[in-house]
Amino acid sequence: MNAPSNLKYTKSDEWFDPASGAAGITDYAQSQLSDIVFVEILVEEGEDVEVGKPIASVESVKASAEIYSPAAGKVSAVNKGLSDAPETLNTDPFGEGWMIKVEGGAAGEVMDAAEYEKYCEGRSH
Amino acid sequence: MTYIPISPAERDAMLKTVGVKSLDDLFDAVPAKHRFPKLDLPPALTEMEAAAHLADMASSNENVREHLISFLGAGAYNHYVPSVVDHMLRRGEFYTAYTPYQPEISQGTLQAIFEYQSLMTNLTGMDVSNASHYDGATATAEAVNLAYAQFRGKRRKIVISPTVHPQYREVIRTYSQGMGLEEAGDDPSADLEVGPEALTSLIDENTMLVIVQYPDFFGRIHDYTKLIEDAHAKGSLVCIVANPTALIMLKSPGDMGADIVVGEAQPFGIPLWYGGPYLGFFTTRKSYVHKMAGRLVGETVDNRGQRSYVLTLTAREQHIKRERATSNICTNQGLLALASAVYMSTLGKQGLQEVANLCYQKAHYAAGELSKIDGFGLCFMEPFFHEFVLCTPKPAGEVNQYLLDNGILGGYDLSKDYPALQNHILVAVTEMNSKDEIDTLVEVLKEM
Numbered sequence: 001m002n003a004p005s006n007l008k009y010t011k012s013d014e015w016f017d018p019a020s021g022a023a024g025i026t027d028y029a030q031s032q033l034s035d036i037v038f039v040e041i042l043v044e045e046g047e048d049v050e051v052g053k054p055i056a057s058v059e060s061v062k063a064s065a066e067i068y069s070p071a072a073g074k075v076s077a078v079n080k081g082l083s084d085a086p087e088t089l090n091t092d093p094f095g096e097g098w099m100i101k102v103e104g105g106a107a108g109e110v111m112d113a114a115e116y117e118k119y120c121e122g123r124s125h
Numbered sequence: 126m127t128y129i130p131i132s133p134a135e136r137d138a139m140l141k142t143v144g145v146k147s148l149d150d151l152f153d154a155v156p157a158k159h160r161f162p163k164l165d166l167p168p169a170l171t172e173m174e175a176a177a178h179l180a181d182m183a184s185s186n187e188n189v190r191e192h193l194i195s196f197l198g199a200g201a202y203n204h205y206v207p208s209v210v211d212h213m214l215r216r217g218e219f220y221t222a223y224t225p226y227q228p229e230i231s232q233g234t235l236q237a238i239f240e241y242q243s244l245m246t247n248l249t250g251m252d253v254s255n256a257s258h259y260d261g262a263t264a265t266a267e268a269v270n271l272a273y274a275q276f277r278g279k280r281r282k283i284v285i286s287p288t289v290h291p292q293y294r295e296v297i298r299t300y301s302q303g304m305g306l307e308e309a310g311d312d313p314s315a316d317l318e319v320g321p322e323a324l325t326s327l328i329d330e331n332t333m334l335v336i337v338q339y340p341d342f343f344g345r346i347h348d349y350t351k352l353i354e355d356a357h358a359k360g361s362l363v364c365i366v367a368n369p370t371a372l373i374m375l376k377s378p379g380d381m382g383a384d385i386v387v388g389e390a391q392p393f394g395i396p397l398w399y400g401g402p403y404l405g406f407f408t409t410r411k412s413y414v415h416k417m418a419g420r421l422v423g424e425t426v427d428n429r430g431q432r433s434y435v436l437t438l439t440a441r442e443q444h445i446k447r448e449r450a451t452s453n454i455c456t457n458q459g460l461l462a463l464a465s466a467v468y469m470s471t472l473g474k475q476g477l478q479e480v481a482n483l484c485y486q487k488a489h490y491a492a493g494e495l496s497k498i499d500g501f502g503l504c505f506m507e508p509f510f511h512e513f514v515l516c517t518p519k520p521a522g523e524v525n526q527y528l529l530d531n532g533i534l535g536g537y538d539l540s541k542d543y544p545a546l547q548n549h550i551l552v553a554v555t556e557m558n559s560k561d562e563i564d565t566l567v568e569v570l571k572e573m
Binding site for chain 1: 277446449
């Protein structure tokens, strides 16, 4: 399991980059979902998001999951490429798999990488 | 029903597993006074007596196969069902299979659904078909759910033509209550002479879905191309409720630009029975497939390179979406979908075309002969397929009673749903109506 140390993490398996405002789903989340076949971003550029508000819907061959915003603020960018290449979430969740960028907002209740790794280990037993 | 016997030893084993000594202990939680309530039932009958009683009751039914000449349609039609349809349905492999959640043991069922989907998309001119709904009305209500999900609740208006089947409109209202939707156009007192363009003025930036019927409830054929263009210009989706038999002969809703095509597939290999079970078909464009209710079966290759079938998409279902599932009436009418697939493939393209042509020609012969009778006439001037509105000199109820006294099941009494159409009957003619039957209808009405 991969969890870059510069990112923050939520209990519902989203990551947030305080430096760039980018957000997405974690490596743990994509591996649990298995092959992701559909991504729908539910918010648009310029829209305000709140912590815990659904920002995207992700479907794998087994399950569908809502993705919640790890931060509050204005959406400054949406990764439109994901709808044509949903598998990017499996291959590069922390890079090309970013979902939205949130501007000028504060993160909600988040963990650092070490805490998140421990949290995930606790769940896999 | 299968009788599954149980021996005392088996019963004891089960009780032991559960951890109780006797059956009485098992039902301990139910207070004794509630265990055997007195039921208001007639005295018990022997099997022979019960069978005779049921046969007696059944013989008082009159049906269109043995007793009555039928000109009743209005959404359920008397078509010929080739005997192979029933033989296929009664094969145990299909008969006993429940909704195919276990693809590895249901390849036959999955293949049947795949064939059904493929045939339906060909017929409607759409990209994808789900595995079916309860009936045409619930399939139409699901189109509203698709549109609602597509716009994520940001658009909340549906425009429904008053010439969509009255029962379908009622089901849409039932299913959408509580969704906070605005409805327009659904007014049976509206001017029924005007064409589909009358709906255009009702479509605005808040409209998520426009619903029209093809042919409409009165059997009339409209080209909805312009209406669909107008709706798309406002960003709205358009759903066409279609009669599958008519689609064989007419321009496809896909060619008109429709986004969703739904309808009742009962005309395809399903007898009239008593109004059900029927088969709702639901087809749409690929871009809306994730918002579609129900199941979609795909064809693929397994790890040994063999052709196989899988459930590829069940985006709104409980096993995928858990508590966020939005497919409430997605039940796949598996056996009936199979019936319609067998019907379509047995008749083939040419056979289906012959059925549609017979319906069309006979209905037009009947309309021509009926309108020659004094006091009778055709209500609308538009082209029609196999159903038309006949004006009658007396209330429709009286006319139908007179016909019934003469062994004829008359048309649908439109006064029940449309206040302006007091002396009007909706007459349906299919390939099952011989020329003699049509001539009899004309003779009986002449004598009335």
